[in-house]
Amino acid sequence: EPEVTQTPSHQVTQMGQEVILRCVPISNHLYFYWYRQILGQKVEFLVSFYNNEISEKSEIFDDQFSVERPDGSNFTLKIRSTKLEDSAMYFCASSEATGGQTQYFGPGTRLLVL
Amino acid sequence: QQQVKQSPQSLIVQKGGISIINCAYENTAFDYFPWYQQFPGKGPALLIAIRPDVSEKKEGRFTISFNKSAKQFSLHIMDSQPGDSATYFCAASISGNTPLVFGKGTRLSVIA
Numbered sequence: 001e002p003e004v005t006q007t008p009s010h011q012v013t014q015m016g017q018e019v020i021l022r023c024v025p026i027s028n029h030l031y032f033y034w035y036r037q038i039l040g041q042k043v044e045f046l047v048s049f050y051n052n053e054i055s056e057k058s059e060i061f062d063d064q065f066s067v068e069r070p071d072g073s074n075f076t077l078k079i080r081s082t083k084l085e086d087s088a089m090y091f092c093a094s095s096e097a098t099g100g101q102t103q104y105f106g107p108g109t110r111l112l113v114l
Numbered sequence: 115q116q117q118v119k120q121s122p123q124s125l126i127v128q129k130g131g132i133s134i135i136n137c138a139y140e141n142t143a144f145d146y147f148p149w150y151q152q153f154p155g156k157g158p159a160l161l162i163a164i165r166p167d168v169s170e171k172k173e174g175r176f177t178i179s180f181n182k183s184a185k186q187f188s189l190h191i192m193d194s195q196p197g198d199s200a201t202y203f204c205a206a207s208i209s210g211n212t213p214l215v216f217g218k219g220t221r222l223s224v225i226a
Contacts, residue, residue, distance in 0.1 A: 004157075031211040033213065035214075041218070042203065042218045043203060043214075043216040044216070045213035045214065048211070048212070048213055058213070091157050091158070095211050097211070101146045101207060101209070102160055103160075103214060105158045105159065107157045108155075108157050
């Protein structure tokens with residue numbers, strides 16, 4: 001069964017450093033999303049991406065965040081200058097362009113900012 | 115108005131019992147209501163979903179009940195098993211490929 005994959009599974013970084021989280025969505029999906037989950041809290045939407053541009057973003061997704069689809073398979077989330085409060089689990093999700101709204105989530109990247 | 119309120123925060127159920135988790139929403143534009151199951155260290159996995167044109171949907175031991183007028187929906191897990199022990203999130207979204215708004219989650223523990 002096709003699945004969303006994410007790398008790395010864990011990332012430890014120093015405050016102020018840049019991190020790039022990578023995702024490979026399901027191959028025939030055209031909508032991509034990033035969500036985050038701070039430990040013990042609910043899953044929160046960050047950004048959605050379609051047709052090589054951001055379609056929606058939340059107030060969490062400020063100027064330090066950016067997304068990119070650098071090739072036909074990868075979808076990345078970059079955090080330019082990490083803060084302590086960026087420590088969270090980051091989930092990538094993808095969905096088909098038509099016929100449904102089901103979003104399939106990857107296993108997540110646990111980011112720890114020290 | 116974008117919130118989805120979920121209760122209870124945690125739930126302990128005996129093996130074989132019924133687990134019931136409730137959610138309520140305000141935004142009447144929501145028209146897709148999925149439930150996700152999450153095991154520790156894993157991503158949320160879609161369990162079952164419903165649209166407001168039906169009042170109930172059943173898949174195996176899992177049933178969603180939907181009350182459009184009350185703006186509430188609930189997940190029922192029949193014959194709960196220890197393997198069902200996980201965190202369950204309700205969510206809602208507006209038609210199309212739009213962001214999911216999640217509830218805060220319910221940690222279910224099924225004890226033998």
